Amino acid sequence: MPPEAARFPDRLWRVRQSLLTDDLEALxxxxxxxxxxxxxFTGSDGVFLLERHQSLLxxxxxxxxxxxxxxxxxxxxxxxxxxxxxxxxxxxxAMRAVGFEAAALSFETYGKLKEKVPATNLRPLGEELVxxxxxxxxxxxxxxxxxxxxxxxALIATRELIRPGMEENEVAxxxxxxxRQNGSTGASxxxxxxxxxxxxxxxxxxxxxKLAPGDALVIDYGAVVAGYHSDETCxxxxxxxxxxxxxxxxIVKTAHDRALAAVKAGVTCAEIDHLTRDCIxxxxxxxxxSHGTGHGVGxxxxxxxxxxxSSQAVLAAGMVVTIEPGVxxxxxxxxxxxxxxxxxxxxxxVLTGTPKNLTIL
Numbered sequence: 352m353p354p355e356a357a358r359f360p361d362r363l364w365r366v367r368q369s370l371l372t373d374d375l376e377a378l379x380x381x382x383x384x385x386x387x388x389x390x391x392f393t394g395s396d397g398v399f400l401l402e403r404h405q406s407l408l409x410x411x412x413x414x415x416x417x418x419x420x421x422x423x424x425x426x427x428x429x430x431x432x433x434x435x436x437x438x439x440x441x442x443x444x445a446m447r448a449v450g451f452e453a454a455a456l457s458f459e460t461y462g463k464l465k466e467k468v469p470a471t472n473l474r475p476l477g478e479e480l481v482x483x484x485x486x487x488x489x490x491x492x493x494x495x496x497x498x499x500x501x502x503x504x505a506l507i508a509t510r511e512l513i514r515p516g517m518e519e520n521e522v523a524x525x526x527x528x529x530x531r532q533n534g535s536t537g538a539s540x541x542x543x544x545x546x547x548x549x550x551x552x553x554x555x556x557x558x559x560x561k562l563a564p565g566d567a568l569v570i571d572y573g574a575v576v577a578g579y580h581s582d583e584t585c586x587x588x589x590x591x592x593x594x595x596x597x598x599x600x601x602i603v604k605t606a607h608d609r610a611l612a613a614v615k616a617g618v619t620c621a622e623i624d625h626l627t628r629d630c631i632x633x634x635x636x637x638x639x640x641s642h643g644t645g646h647g648v649g650x651x652x653x654x655x656x657x658x659x660x661s662s663q664a665v666l667a668a669g670m671v672v673t674i675e676p677g678v679x680x681x682x683x684x685x686x687x688x689x690x691x692x693x694x695x696x697x698x699x700x701v702l703t704g705t706p707k708n709l710t711i712l
Contacts, residue, residue, distance in 0.1 A: 358488060358490060359389065359390060359391055359423070359424075360424070362388065362389050362483075363389060363401065363406065365483075366378070366389065366401060366483060367401065367403060369479075370450065370476070370479055370480070371401075371402075371403055374448055375448050375449070375450050375474065376402065376403070376446050376447060376448055376449060377400055377401060377402045377403075377444075377446055377449045377450070378400070378401045378449070378450045378451070378476070379398065379399075379400055379437070379449055379450065379451040379452070380398070380399040380400075380401065380451075380452055380455075381398055381399075381451070381452050381455040381456055382452055382454070382455040383395065383396070383397065384484070384578075384650040384651050385399075385452070385455075385480070385483065385484070386398075386399045386408070387578060387650060388483070388484050388650055389401070390406075390408055390421070390422040390425055391421045391422055391423065392408055392410075392414075392417070392418050392421045392422045393417075393421060393578065394410060394413075394414040394417055394418065394421075396410070396411065396413075396414070396433075397409060397410040397411075397414060397418070398410075398433065398436070398437055400437075400440060400441075400449075402444075405426065406425050406426065407425070407426045407427070407428050407440060408422045408425050408426065408427050408428070409427075409428045409429075409430055409433075409436050409437065409440065410427065410428075410429060410430070411429065411430060411431070411433070412429055412431075415427060415429045428440060434460070434463055434464050434467060435467070437464060437467075438464065438467035438468050441468045441471055442467075442468060442471075446468075446471050447470070447471060447472060448471065448472040448474060449471055449472070449473055449474065450474045450475075450476045450479075451473055451474070451475060451476060452476060452480055453475035453476060453477045454477065454480075456475075461473065461475075481655050482655050482656075482664075484649050484650060484654060484655075485647055485654070485655045485656060485667070485670055486667055486668075486669035486670055487649060487669050487670070487671055487693075488669070491579060491649065491671075492669070492671065492693055494576050494577050494578075494579040495576075495579050495580075495581065495648065495649070495671050495691070495693075495702060496693075496702050497534075497576045498535065498539075498573065498574045498575060498576040498579055498580060498581035499573075499574070499581040499583065499691055499702040499703045499704065500702075500704055501530055501533040501534055501535050501574040501576065501581070502530055502533075502535070502539075502572060502573055502574035502581045502583060502703070503583065503703055503704030503705045504529075504533055504704070505526055505529035505530040505532070505533055505535075505574070506526060506529075506570065506572065506583075506585065506705055507704075507705060508529050509522065509525045509526045509529055510587065510710075510712060512525055513562065513568070513587075513589070513712050514562070514589075514712075515561070515562050515563055515564050515589060515590070516561055516562065517561065517562050518557075518558070518559050518560065518561055518562075519544040519545065519546055519549070519557035519558055519559070519560050519562070520544075520557050520558060520559060522544045522557070522562075522568075522570070523542040523543075523544045523557040526542055526544070526570070526572055527542060527572075530572075530574045533574070534576070535574035535575055535576065536575045536576070536577075537575050538572065538573065538574070538575070539572070539573030539574060539575055539580035539581060539582060539652045540573065540580075540582075540652050541556070542557065542570070542571070542572045543555055543556070543557065543569065543570065543571035543572070543584075544557040544568070544569075544570050545557065545568070545569045545570075545685070546560055546562045546563070546566045546567070546568050546569075546589075547560065547562075547563065547566040547567065547684065548682055548683060548684065550566075550567045550568065550569040550586070550679075550684045550685040550686075551679040551680055551681050551682065551683060551684055551685040552679070552685070553641060553642060553677065553679060553685070553687070555569070562589055563589065564589055564590035564591070565588070565589060565590050565591060565593070566588070566589045566590075566684075567586060567587075567588055567596065567684035567685065567686065568586065568587045568588065568589060568712070569584065569585075569586050569685055569686070569687055570584065570585050570586075570587070571583075571584040571687065571689065572584075573652060578650050579649060579650060580648055580649070580650070580651070580652040581648070581691055581702070581703065582648050582652055582673050582689065582691050582703075583689055583690065583691060583703040583705060584675055584677075584687045584688065584689035585688070585689075585705050585707070585710075586600065586685075586686045586687055586688060587710050587711070587712045588709070588710075588711050588712065589711075589712050590711070590712075591711065592709065592711060596684065596686075597709065599634075599636065599678055599680075599686055600686050600709050601709075602630065602631060602634045602636065602678070603631070603676050603677060603678050603686045603687070603688050604688055604707060604708075604709075605630055606626070606627040606628075606630035606631050606676040607627065607674055607675075607676050607688045607689075607690070607707065609626045609627065609630055610623050610626050610627045610644060610645075610674045610676070611674055611690065611692065611699060611701065613626055614666065614672070614674065614692055614694055614698070614699040615666065615694065615695065615696065615697050615698050615699060616666055616667050616668040616694055616695065616696045616697075617665065617666065617667075618665070618666050619662070619663075619664070619665050619666070620645075620656050620657060620658040620659065620662040620663075620664040620665070620666060621659070621660060621661070621662050621663075623644055623645070623658050623666070623674070624643060624644040624645075624658050624659050624660050624662065625660070627640075627644045627674070627676040628640060628644070628660070628676075630676075631676060631678060636678050639678045639679050639680055640676060640677060640678055640679075641677075641679060642675075642677065643657060643658055643659030643660070643662075644658040644659065644674060644675065644676055645657075645658035645672050645673040645674045645675050645689075646658060646672065646673055647670060647671065647672050648671050648672065648673060648691055649671060656670065656672065658672060658673075658674070666694045667694065668694055668695055668696050669693075669694065670693075670694040671691060671692070671693050671694070671702070672691070672692060672694065673689055673690065673691050673692075674689065674690055674692060675687055675688065675689030675690075676688065688707050689703075690702075690703045690707065691703045
């Protein structure tokens with residue numbers, strides 16, 4: 352058995368222990384990221400049924416061989432049509448109560464499945480499933496660290512090419528090319544390259560706008576390694592930074608640095624968010640900080656825990672989260688500074704590698 356394969360039985364055991372109760376016979380997983388996490392199967396479609404003492408990966412004919420190769424020690428069932436296949440398995444096992452991922456099954460599809468297995472209590476699970484991937488093991492941390500390193504090296508190389516006259520699109524393409532050249536299987540999400548007034552849009556889409564001297568330039572990007580994502584944001588200036596921009600940049604960086612210094616096991620996510628928000632609010636810019644301070648990262652680029660004012664989550668050793676305060680002045684410019692960090696017992700390790708001091712290009 353390959354070393355990485357040894358992780359899956361432990362994950363299955365943990366989920367069984369925490370979620371399979373006396374009145375719940377099995378769990379039905381439909382989110383492909385959770386299926387990959389629990390079985391190792393990397394296909395794009397399938398269903399995973401986890402029982403107390405056995406498990407079954409259901410796929411169509413495209414993936415039967417792949418499922419057998421990747422999901423070691425797990426039974427494979429081939430269906431022609433997904434809902435009919437799920438219903439056949441549940442009916443054959445005469446299951447009375449099955450929990451399912453509510454977030455991964457539409458109401459319409461739920462209704463159709465219920466019609467096929469009327470004797471089975473299909474129980475929606477939501478919050479119970481939220482944190483199954485939140486704490487990363489050593490293998491996951493290694494992949495996230497590699498992805499972050501690949502991405503940061505690519506940005507450091509790309510920024511040497513950035514000059515007035517380039518389009519936002521060109522910068523994004525150059526950056527993705529270099530991440531792939533470094534070994535990434537793609538970008539974690541559509542890369543954000545936003546210049547000038549566009550940088551005041553937190554989720555701007557790179558377009559044909561040409562970079563000009565004096566522009567703020569926000570680049571939000573990440574690499575993917577074996578399905579694991581990195582996430583980092585840097586804000587640069589072309590040519591010369593104004594006094595006001597320099598002042599606000601230092602405010603955002605101070606907020607970012609205070610949060611990093613506070614990240615450790617046992618601290619609530621709301622506390623971390625308060626540190627960044629309070630710093631920015633004290634500077635009179637609170638209304639221009641329009642999003643949460645961070646989020647978990649792993650097989651998905653946005654996963655639990657949320658670092659936001661209303662979050663009830665508590666940081667635990669092994670979580671990998673982002674810290675990304677920002678200030679966005681409509682019609683002028685925006686600043687976001689983001690690092691991805693590994694939570695440890697008494698501090699955190701920054702995984703992303705691009706320096707966050709104000710850099711003039």
